[in-house]
Amino acid sequence: MTNRETIDLTQRFVANTYKRFPVAFTRGRGCCLWDADGREYLDFVAGLAVANLGHSHPKVVEAIKAQAGRLIHTSNLFHIGPQAELARLLCENSFADKVFFCNSGAEANEAAIKLVRKFFASRGERRFKIITMEKSFHGRTMGAMAATGQKKIQAGFEPLLEKFTYVPFGDIQAVSGAMDEMTAAVMVEPIQGEGGVNVAPDGYLEGLKSACRDAGVLLIFDEVQVGMGRTGTLFAYENYGVEPDIMTLAKGLAGGVPIGAMLATDRVAAAFTPGSHASTFGGNFLSTTAALAAVRATLEEGVLDNARRVGAYLFERLNGLRGEFPFIKDIRGKGLIIGMELTVPGADIVNRCLEKGLLINCTGETVLRFIPPLIVTEKEVDAMMGVLKPVLKGCV
Ligand SMILES: *Cc1c(COP(=O)(O)O)cnc(C)c1O
Numbered sequence: 001m002t003n004r005e006t007i008d009l010t011q012r013f014v015a016n017t018y019k020r021f022p023v024a025f026t027r028g029r030g031c032c033l034w035d036a037d038g039r040e041y042l043d044f045v046a047g048l049a050v051a052n053l054g055h056s057h058p059k060v061v062e063a064i065k066a067q068a069g070r071l072i073h074t075s076n077l078f079h080i081g082p083q084a085e086l087a088r089l090l091c092e093n094s095f096a097d098k099v100f101f102c103n104s105g106a107e108a109n110e111a112a113i114k115l116v117r118k119f120f121a122s123r124g125e126r127r128f129k130i131i132t133m134e135k136s137f138h139g140r141t142m143g144a145m146a147a148t149g150q151k152k153i154q155a156g157f158e159p160l161l162e163k164f165t166y167v168p169f170g171d172i173q174a175v176s177g178a179m180d181e182m183t184a185a186v187m188v189e190p191i192q193g194e195g196g197v198n199v200a201p202d203g204y205l206e207g208l209k210s211a212c213r214d215a216g217v218l219l220i221f222d223e224v225q226v227g228m229g230r231t232g233t234l235f236a237y238e239n240y241g242v243e244p245d246i247m248t249l250a251k252g253l254a255g256g257v258p259i260g261a262m263l264a265t266d267r268v269a270a271a272f273t274p275g276s277h278a279s280t281f282g283g284n285f286l287s288t289t290a291a292l293a294a295v296r297a298t299l300e301e302g303v304l305d306n307a308r309r310v311g312a313y314l315f316e317r318l319n320g321l322r323g324e325f326p327f328i329k330d331i332r333g334k335g336l337i338i339g340m341e342l343t344v345p346g347a348d349i350v351n352r353c354l355e356k357g358l359l360i361n362c363t364g365e366t367v368l369r370f371i372p373p374l375i376v377t378e379k380e381v382d383a384m385m386g387v388l389k390p391v392l393k394g395c396v
Contacts, residue, residue, distance in 0.1 A: 001024070001036060002036050002037060003022065003023060003024045003035055003036045003037050005036075006024035006036060007020075007022055007024065021351075021354055023035050023041075023354070024036045025041075028043070028051070028054075028055025028056055029054070029055055029056055030054035030055060030373065030375060031043050031044075031046075031054055031055075031372055031373050031375070031376050031377075031380050032055070033055065033359070039357065040357060041354075041357045041358065041359055042357060042358050042359065042380060042383055042384060042387070043055070043359045043372065043373065044358065044359055044360045044361075044370050044371065044372040044376075044384055045359045045360065045361045045371060045372075046371055046372055046373045047256060048225075048251065048361070048371070049193070049225050049226075049230055049251045049252055049337070049371045050251045050252055050255075050256050051252075051255070051256055051373050052228055052229055052230065052251075052252035052255070052294070052298065052303070052373060052374045053255055053294055053297055053298065053303065053373065053374065053375060054373040054375045055256075055373070057255055057293075057294070057297060059293045059296075059297050060254075060255035060256075060290055060293045060294050060297070062293070063289050063290060063292065063293035064257065064286065064289065064290050064293075066289075067082070067285055067286055067289040067290075068286060070285075071285050072284065072285055072286045073281070073284045073285060073286065074284070074285070075280060075284075076278065076279070076280075076282065076283065080283060080284065080285060080288065081285075082285055082288040082289045082291075082292055083101060083283035083284075083285075083288045085288075085292055086099075086101075086283075086288045086291050086292050086295070087099040087101075089292065089295055089296070090249075090261065090263060090295070091263070093234055093235075093295075093299070094234070094235055094247070094263060095237075095243035095244065095247070095263075095265065096247065096263035096264055096265060097264070097265050097266040097269060098263070098264055098265075098266060098269035099261050099262070099263050099264075100115075100261065100262045100264075100269075100272065100277065100282070101259065101260070101261050101279070101282040101283030101287075101288065102259075102260040102261070102262070102279045102281075102282040102283075103258045103259060103260055103279060103281050103282060103287070104139070104250055104258060104259075104260045105138075105139050105144075105222075105224035105225075105248065105249075105250035105251060105260055106138070106139025106140055106141040106144040106260075107139075107141070107250075107260045107279065107282075108224060108248035108249060108250050108260035108261055108262045109138045109139050109141075109143065109144040109147060109187075109222060109224070109248050109262075110139075110141055110143045110144055111248075111260075111262040111277055112187070112220050112222075112246045112248050112262050113130065113143045113144075113147065114143075114276070114277055115246060115262065115264060115268060115269070115271060115272055115277075116128075116130065116184045116185045116218055116220070116246070117184065118271040118272060118276055119184075119218065119268050119271040120184050121271075122271045126182060127181070127182050127183060127184040127217075128163050128182060128184050129163045129164075129165060129180070129182045129183045129184055130147065130163065130164050130165070130183075130184060130185045130186070130187055131164075131165050131166075131167060131175055131178050131179065131183060131185070131186045131187070132147045132148070132149050132164055132165070132166055132167075132186075132187045132188070133149050133166065133167060133168070133169040133187075133188055133189070133192070133195075134149040134150075134166050134167065134168050134169060135149060135150060135169055135192055135195030135196065135198065135364070136148055136149040136150070136166075136169065136187075136188070136189060136192060136195060136222075137150065137153075137189070137192070137193065137194035137195055138187065138222055138224075139224075140153070142157075142160075142161055143161050145157065145160070145161075146160040146161035146162075146164050147164055147187055149166035150195070163182075165178050169188070169192055169195070169198055169200075170198070170200065170201045170204055172203075172204060172207035172208060172211060175207075175208060175211055176211050179211070179215050179217060183215065183217050184217065184218060185212075185217060185218040185219070185220050185245075185246075186208055186211075186212055186217060186218075186219055186220065187220040187222060188200075188205075188208065188219075188220070188221060188222065189221070189222045189223070189224075189225065189226065190205060190221055190223065190226055190231075190236040190237055190239070190240065191225075191226045191231065191236060191333070191334060191337060193225035193226060193337065193363070193369075193371075194225075194363055194364075195363070195364060196339060196341065196363055196364035196366075196367040197332055197333050197337060197338065197339025197363070197367055197369055198332070198339075199332050199333065199334060200240065205237070205240045205242040206240065206241075206242050208242075209242045209243075209244075218245040218246060218268060219244045219245050219246070220244055220245065220246040220247070220248070221235075221236070221237055221244040221246070221247045221248070222247075222248050223235055223236055223237070223247050223248060223249055224248055224249060224250040224251055224260075225251055225337070226334075226337060227247070227249045227251075227252065227253075228249065228251070228252035228253055228294075228295075228298065229252065229298050229303055229304050229307055229335075229374050230252065230307065230335055230336060230337050230371070230374065231307070231311075231334040231335035231336075231337060232304055232305075232307040232308035232311055232334065232335030232336070233304060233335075234298065234299070234304065235247065236334070239334060245264060245265055245267075245268050246262065246263065246264045246265075246268060247262075247263045247264075248260070248261070248262050248263075249261045249262075249263065252294070252374075253291050253294065253295070254287050254288075254290040254291035254294055255290050255291075255293065255294040256290075257286065257287045257290040257291070258281075258287060259283075259287040259288070259290070259291055260282075298374070301375075303374050303375060304374075306374060306375060306376075307335045307336045307374040308335055310336065310376050310377065310378060310381060311333075311334070311335040311336045311338070313378050313381055314336070314338055314370060314372075314376075314381050315331065315333065315338055317381060317382075317385050318331050318338060318340055318370070319331045321388075321389065321392065324392075325392050325395070325396060326343075326396075327342050327343045327344050327395065327396070328340060328341075328342060328343075329341040329342060329343050329366075333370075335374075336370070336371065336372060336374055336376065337369070337370075337371050338369075338370040338371075339363075339367045339368065339369050339370075340367065340368040340370070341366060341367045342366045342367070342368065343366070344366065344395065345362075345365050345366055346362035346365065346366055346367065346368045347362055347365075348395070349362070349368065349388075349391055349392065349395065350362045350368070352391045352394065353387055353388060353391055356387045356391065357387070358384060358387040358388065360384075360388070370384075372384075
């Protein structure tokens with residue numbers, strides 16, 4: 001199919017929930033994508049922080065191929081080897097003792113919300129309020145949407161799931177002030193992704209941790225976007241030396257195969273018993289085999305070092321543009337999630353980059369978001385800058 005044919009079919013038959021660019025890719029490798037008409041693009045979006053190892057990483061491809069030929073799915077009525085191995089690998093490399101597998105970030109957050117309620121219910125405590133942050137993003141299902149502190153995402157879907165309170169991101173006092181004897185958990189992204197690449201200020205996560213500890217409240221980190229090496233450590237919380245009780249993962253976990261995971265300490269996870277929660281597809285052979293290959297490659301191939309080194313280089317290159325372009329208001333981020341806040345809307349810049357074969361993303365109207373594969377090179381950063389800079393020049 002040509003680009004045009006795919007676009008026409010999509011418009012006729014696919015539910016109209018996305019504003020899509022007029023491109024249909026057919027092939028990818030590393031940081032490159034090719035469209036149906038054979039045009040090459042440099043990818044600084046990575047399928048929204050999913051293709052962390054680049055497109056079609058050979059080890060992930062091989063693992064999927066081999067597993068698909070053996071066994072794809074049996075359900076959780078039975079034991080699943082790669083699921084158990086993946087759970088061990090995630091626990092050995094994090095604060096967690098137990099993992100629940102599902103199929104997306106929203107589902108991982110639903111699992112976290114349910115675990116919090118079950119934890120206190122099983123202790124006979126009436127605690128069910130969850131404090132989340134303004135500009136947060138936790139997903140589109142009813143629970144995850146209620147957790148999301150953005151009116152525009154909730155509009156038209158009321159009444160929302162109750163008992164969520166939103167406070168400004170970065171403000172510990174606001175969290176303490178919102179806590180009462182019915183507060184069960186605080187849920188936060190260590191770096192807000194969709195909300196505009198907002199980095200936790202110094203001391204914030206530590207402050208949340210001690211406020212939660214003092215009040216007997218659980219702390220949930222949503223690392224769906226910033227986990228799996230994005231910030232230069234396997235999990236973003238490692239940058240802050242603060243461990244949560246519960247953490248959610250998805251996007252980059254399985255190299256592009258749908259998966260979600262909710263990790264928890266034994267103390268909290270023990271509230272889930274047979275029948276508490278379930279997912280037919282969750283943790284099946286295909287997705288967990290892909291994730292095993294992806295996590296191993298992340299740990300063994302210098303991916304985290306690369307994310308730190310090239311991330312610092314990208315930050316410096318973007319920061320270097322500030323003097324030249326007064327409409328750049330701020331550059332912020334960690335590792336390979338970097339936001340460039342503008343005083344003008346970013347959509348035009350994104351469109352013009354696309355015309356020139358560069359994929360970047362804009363979130364919250366005015367924040368250009370750079371989330372390339374974690375294997376991106378300095379040379380590819382230079383190539384990206386070679387497109388971005390002339391496009392920005394066209395804006396002054
Ligand atoms: C993308 C995202 C989600 C939702 O993940 P889905 O797989 O789209 O359901 C949740 N939380 C954060 C922080 C995200 O970036």
